[in-house]
Amino acid sequence: MVAEHSLPRRSPVVGAPPRQSSVGQPRPALFSRIAGANAISLLPLGLFLALALFGPMFSSDPNAQDLANRLQPPVFFDGQWNHPLGTDGLGRDILTRIMVAARLSLLVGAIAASVSAMIGVSLGLLAGSRGGWLDTSVTAAVELALSVPTIVIGIVLVSTLGQSLTNLLAILVISGWIGYARVVRLQARNLVRADFITGAVAIGASRARIARVHLLPNVMPQVIVLFCQQVAAVMLWEASLTYLGIGLPIERISLGGMIREGQQHVFDGWWIAFMPGLAIALAVIGFNLLADWLQSERDPAQSANRGRRHVRTTDPTSGLQ
Numbered sequence: 678m679v680a681e682h683s684l685p686r687r688s689p690v691v692g693a694p695p696r697q698s699s700v701g702q703p704r705p706a707l708f709s710r711i712a713g714a715n716a717i718s719l720l721p722l723g724l725f726l727a728l729a730l731f732g733p734m735f736s737s738d739p740n741a742q743d744l745a746n747r748l749q750p751p752v753f754f755d756g757q758w759n760h761p762l763g764t765d766g767l768g769r770d771i772l773t774r775i776m777v778a779a780r781l782s783l784l785v786g787a788i789a790a791s792v793s794a795m796i797g798v799s800l801g802l803l804a805g806s807r808g809g810w811l812d813t814s815v816t817a818a819v820e821l822a823l824s825v826p827t828i829v830i831g832i833v834l835v836s837t838l839g840q841s842l843t844n845l846l847a848i849l850v851i852s853g854w855i856g857y858a859r860v861v862r863l864q865a866r867n868l869v870r871a872d873f874i875t876g877a878v879a880i881g882a883s884r885a886r887i888a889r890v891h892l893l894p895n896v897m898p899q900v901i902v903l904f905c906q907q908v909a910a911v912m913l914w915e916a917s918l919t920y921l922g923i924g925l926p927i928e929r930i931s932l933g934g935m936i937r938e939g940q941q942h943v944f945d946g947w948w949i950a951f952m953p954g955l956a957i958a959l960a961v962i963g964f965n966l967l968a969d970w971l972q973s974e975r976d977p978a979q980s981a982n983r984g985r986r987h988v989r990t991t992d993p994t995s996g997l998q
Contacts, residue, residue: 719963719966719967719970720963721958721959721960721962721963721966722959722960722962722963722964722966722967723963724959724963725779725783725956725959725960725963726783726963728775728776728779728956729776729779729780729782729783730780730783732772732776732777732779732780733776733777733780736770736772736773736776736777737770737773738773739769739770739773739774739776739777739930740769740930741769741770742767742768742769743760743764743768743769743770744767744768745768746759746760746764746768747764747765747766747767747768748763748764748765748766748942748945748946749763749764749768750763750946750948751763751771751948751952754948760772762775762948762952763946763948763949763952765935765938765939765942765946765949766938766941766942766946766949771935771948771949771952771953772952774930774935775932775935775952775953775956777930778930778931778932778934778935778953778956779932779956779960781925781929781930781931782912782915782916782931782932782957782960783912783960785842785845785846785849785911785912785915786907786908786909786911786912786915786960787908788846789846789849789850789853789907789911789915790853790904790907790908790911791904792846792850792853792854793849793850793853793854793856793857793907794854794857794900794903794904794907796850796854796857796858797853797854797855797856797857797858797861798857798858798861798893798896798900800815800818800854800858800861800862801815801857801858801859801860801861801862801864801865801896802861802862802865802888802892802893802896803815803888804816804858804862804865805861805862805863805864805865805866805868805869805892806865806869806884806887806888806892807884808866812862815858815862816862819855819858819859822851822852822854822855823855827848827849827852827914827918828918828921828923830848830851830852831848831918831921831923831924832923834847834848835923840922840923840924840925840926840927841926842925842929845915845918845919845924845925848918849911849914849915853907853910853911856903856907857900857903857907860896860899860900860903861896861899861900864895864896864899865888865892865896868891868892868895868896869892873891874887874891874892877890877891898971898975899975901971902968902971902972902975903968905964905965905967905968905971906964906965906968908964909960909961909963909964909965909968910961912957912960912961912964913957913961915931915932915933916931916932916933916936916953916957917933918933919931919932919933919934919937920933920934920936920937922937932953932954932956932957933953935949935950935952935953936950936953936954938950939951939953
């Protein structure tokens with residue numbers, strides 16, 4: 678038998694860099710990781726949030742008319758500084774109306790996405806953790822909801838109940854919970870086979886406790902990403918439905934309503950429809966960039982390749998069609 682000390686030792690490779698252990702190496706601070714390209718990519722969202730949250734505090738009456746300055750162009754097209762983004766056909770200030778409409782659009786997006794998340798996450802956890810007839814029922818409900826387009830739901834509700842903020846929220850929630858339910862159900866089904874769930878069952882933990890303490894915290898990072906994407910989708914759908922006349926009532930100042938009013942002045946006042954559309958684009962792009970950044974922070978593989986194009990593996994707005 679050859680003694681252990683008599684075995685030849687492998688010589689180190691010449692020129693090979695010494696291996697460095699990652700243990701004990703501090704992770705870069707959150708601020709330093711945001712301060713680079715990520716902060717620049719989130720500028721559209723920051724600009725929209727500033728207009729929506731703080732703009733109405735310092736603005737005048739959005740319905741005030743100045744007929745002497747009607748159809749005034751923006752300041753960068755030989756306009757005046759008292760109306761930086763121009764005026765509409767009644768002399769109302771475009772910037773003031775955009776700030777008021779942006780706040781309403783953000784409110785609709787946050788409420789609809791939050792209610793959709795509560796419904797979808799609850800159903801997804803129940804279906805994924807318990808299985809059986811409950812899983813079959815939730816899956817059937819998802820398939821049924823996917824078969825009905827959002828525009829059809831809007832037409833039916835508006836024709837029977839009329840236009841209102843409540844009805845618009847109902848339309849968006851009915852179509853918005855589907856994405857949460859699908860993703861959470863899939864993740865819950867994978868998690869229930871994990872060792873820590875088996876251990877929790879072995880020590881007598883109830884199903885409710887397992888769902889609340891073990892499953893929910895593990896699916897929340899993905900839910901937050903879906904929430905950001907859902908807010909963007911809901912805001913876009915709110916503007917689209919209002920533009921089509923089945924969203925917010927006409928007395929509400931909304932981005933979709935402003936675009937609809939601006940189509941009457943496409944040639945002599947293009948900015949009336951263009952500026953609200955630009956505000957919607959800022960919001961949608963900003964929330965999607967935020968969701969992409971959160972996804973890359975949640976997934977180390979994507980975090981290592983940040984800046985490269987990647988394909989999204991989830992479709993949170995699959996119900997909004």
